[in-house]
Every structure is written in structure tokens, then in C-alpha cells.
Amino acid sequence: MVTKTEESQLNNLENQVDNGGGGAWEYLTLLRKLKLRRSDKVLKHGLSILNNPKIRSTLGADEWTLYEQVAVAAMDCQCLDVAKDCTKALQKRFPESKRVGRLEAMLLEAKGSWELAEKAYTSLLEDSPLDQVIHKRRVAMAKAQGNISGAIEWLNKYLEIFMADHDAWRELAEIYVSLQMYKQAAFCYEELILSQPTVPLYHLAYADVLYTLGGLENLQTAKKYYASTIDLTGGKNTRALFGVCLCTSAIAQLVKGKNKEDKEGSQVQSLAAKVLEKEYKQKAPDKLPQLTTALKSLTLAS
Structure with missing residues (x-):
């Protein structure tokens, strides 16, 4: 970075x-x-x-x-x-270089000679199966051709070898989200959180996916990860604050009559709502009425 x-x-x-x-x-x-x-x-x-x-x-x-x-x-x-x-x-200077061979394959790719480029990459991987750049080029080439299923396949194969590549996990997650394959995206974000537990972006993205999936268990977990995003950002992530409010409202609809859940939910929602109202008063006072209306619609007005 x-x-x-x-x-x-x-x-x-x-x-x-x-x-x-x-x-x-x-x-x-x-x-x-x-x-x-x-x-x-x-x-x-x-x-x-x-x-x-x-x-x-x-x-x-x-x-x-x-x-x-x-x-x-x-x-x-x-x-x-x-x-x-x-x-x-x-x-001419390095006639036997695999690195130059990779450049030649990239040039074929740039020309749109996809089949020739694929053959060149396949040949190079036979000699250098752990060449990360070539594996990534195959992913990029599939995406350039609009072959999203192919890109997913190559990314999964790549991650079987290079499991510590955070950028690849994130790219795969974003592709899955774009295809509304939320369970698969959730798995990717779980891997990212395990390897980089202090990155708030991954907590937030994971919570978004779980909220989209819905269901009591997913909503409860999403709420926890929105809360962890708030914690990791010092309470300054507006999206996560809204996420807590939305999850709390959705959970309340599913657990009506369960006093413990209602009590715990009301405490968290009240705190999140107050922080949001304070933030809007400072940064966007003209939009405070809309916020108040939105919170009331979730029965979260403080």
C-alpha cells in the first residue's frame, strides 16, 4: 500500500x-x-x-x-x-528466458489472440507451475473475454496454490457478489477475516453479504460484524451504524415476544441511532430530518 x-x-x-x-x-x-x-x-x-x-x-x-x-x-x-x-x-538478449516468454504471451493476449495466448501460458506453466503472474494473467484473460465462469474457475485454482493472496480472495468475493452468489462470497470474506482480522473493510463486506442472505442466524452474525466494524473504525463507519440498525429491526421482527432479545436489541439500536444522529448533526444537518424519518420507520428513533 x-x-x-x-x-x-x-x-x-x-x-x-x-x-x-x-x-x-x-x-x-x-x-x-x-x-x-x-x-x-x-x-x-x-x-x-x-x-x-x-x-x-x-x-x-x-x-x-x-x-x-x-x-x-x-x-x-x-x-x-x-x-x-x-x-x-x-x-534477443535473453533467448531462453521464461520471463520474456511471459511477455510474449501477454503480447498475444493484448492482440486478442486468446487461443495462442492460452497455449503459451499453458506451456510456461508446465515449466513453472508456481508462477503467480501467469496464473493471474489467465484470470484477467477470462475476464477480458467476458468469461466470468472461467475467471471464477481460474481464481479458485489459483487460490488452491496461493491461499495467502488477499487480493485474489477479495476479487473472487466481489465476482460472487456481482453474480448474487452470496454464500460463496461469504466464504471468501471468512477467509479474509481469518487472515487479516483487523481490516474493517472485510468485516463490513461480510456483514453486508450475511444481511443480504437473511434469516435469523445470518442477521445475528451480520449484526456482530457490523459492530466489529464500528469498533475497528472507532465508531466512525456510517454504513456499519446503519447496518446495526437494519439488522436489529429485522431481528426484532423474527423474535417478537422474546424479551431478552428485545432488550438487548433496543440497547444496541438506541446507541447506534444516537451516534448516527450526532454524526448527521455535525456533517449533514440538512439531511437530519430524513435520517430521523428512516430511524422511525425502523422503530429506532432515540
């Missing part, structure tokens, strides 16, 4: 380079370090270095790193002739 200091440093350097102040190589190096693309900038400033033999000769072995960076940026920008030239230069 990029820190504010790194982002500020990058933006300052980008402005400097864009305005002819030099530092193109430092800018491209920082982009690689932070794992950011900014493909149009990389293509422009990377080519300015590669097309200047005097500057390029000072890079040493890093010249080939730059060729790779520019090749990927060119594919992103659909400048396929540039990508082809960079890939050719790399292939």
Missing part, C-alpha cells in the same frame, strides 16, 4: 519530469518500487530514455528492466508495435 509520503514524493517527481525538470529514470524506478503502472507516463518517459543511446548506456543491466516496464505499459496503451519492439529486444 502506498503511503502518503510516497504518494507525495511520486507526484512531485512526476510534475518535475512532466515539466522538463529531469528525473525520468528516478520516476520510473519509484513506480516499479511502489508497483504502480501509470502506463501513459511510463510509455512517454521510458521511450525518451530508450530512444537516447547516451542516456540508455548509463543504465547498465537496468536497461533491460526498463525495456520490460515499457513493453507492459505499451500493451496497456495498445501501442503494440512498441511492445513488440521491446519484447524483441529482450528476446
Whole structure:
């Protein structure tokens, strides 16, 4: 994750380079370090270095790193002739490189030669079955073709090998939610919470999925995870506060007459409602009447 200091440093350097102040190589190096693309900038400033033999000769072995960076940026920008030239230069320098082979497969993908790209990736995986980038490319390729079921299949296969990849779990969860496959999405968020229990985003997303599924047990669990989101964010997550109110109202409809449930629910709902009202008074006083009406409709007015 990029820190504010790194982002500020990058933006300052980008402005400097864009305005002819030099530092193109430092800018491209920082982009690689932070794992950011900014493909149009990389293509422009990377080519300015590669097309200047005097500057390029000072890079040493890093010249080939730059060729790779520019090749990927060119594919992103659909400048396929540039990508082809960079890939050719790399292939000539490293004729047996699997990494260059991966670039060649990506170029096929960028051209829309899906079958050839798939064959190339399959061949590369036979030699390097644990190459994460290739596995991810297959997922991206399926999505690019609109083959969502294929993307799900490749993601599941990927996660069988790389279970600690949080971004992959989250991507799979979001795909399942988009397809209204909420039970499968819930499983993904459970995995994320187990591995990163202090990330409020996962608690909130999991609660949303459980609330959507409905039923007493799911609603009760959703309420707990909305509450944990509130706790992890210091009481500042409006969506989670509303979630507690909605869950409490829905649960109350299912457990009418059970005094213990009613009492516990009323305490939590009252607290959540008061926090929401306070927040709206400070940040959006003009919308306070709508909030009050909404809370009353849930029988939650404080």
C-alpha cells in the first residue's frame, strides 16, 4: 500500500519530469518500487530514455528492466508495435528466458489472440507451475473475454496454490457478489477475516453479504460484524451504524415476544441511532430530518 509520503514524493517527481525538470529514470524506478503502472507516463518517459543511446548506456543491466516496464505499459496503451519492439529486444538478449516468454504471451493476449495466448501460458506453466503472474494473467484473460465462469474457475485454482493472496480472495468475493452468489462470497470474506482480522473493510463486506442472505442466524452474525466494524473504525463507519440498525429491526421482527432479545436489541439500536444522529448533526444537518424519518420507520428513533 502506498503511503502518503510516497504518494507525495511520486507526484512531485512526476510534475518535475512532466515539466522538463529531469528525473525520468528516478520516476520510473519509484513506480516499479511502489508497483504502480501509470502506463501513459511510463510509455512517454521510458521511450525518451530508450530512444537516447547516451542516456540508455548509463543504465547498465537496468536497461533491460526498463525495456520490460515499457513493453507492459505499451500493451496497456495498445501501442503494440512498441511492445513488440521491446519484447524483441529482450528476446534477443535473453533467448531462453521464461520471463520474456511471459511477455510474449501477454503480447498475444493484448492482440486478442486468446487461443495462442492460452497455449503459451499453458506451456510456461508446465515449466513453472508456481508462477503467480501467469496464473493471474489467465484470470484477467477470462475476464477480458467476458468469461466470468472461467475467471471464477481460474481464481479458485489459483487460490488452491496461493491461499495467502488477499487480493485474489477479495476479487473472487466481489465476482460472487456481482453474480448474487452470496454464500460463496461469504466464504471468501471468512477467509479474509481469518487472515487479516483487523481490516474493517472485510468485516463490513461480510456483514453486508450475511444481511443480504437473511434469516435469523445470518442477521445475528451480520449484526456482530457490523459492530466489529464500528469498533475497528472507532465508531466512525456510517454504513456499519446503519447496518446495526437494519439488522436489529429485522431481528426484532423474527423474535417478537422474546424479551431478552428485545432488550438487548433496543440497547444496541438506541446507541447506534444516537451516534448516527450526532454524526448527521455535525456533517449533514440538512439531511437530519430524513435520517430521523428512516430511524422511525425502523422503530429506532432515540
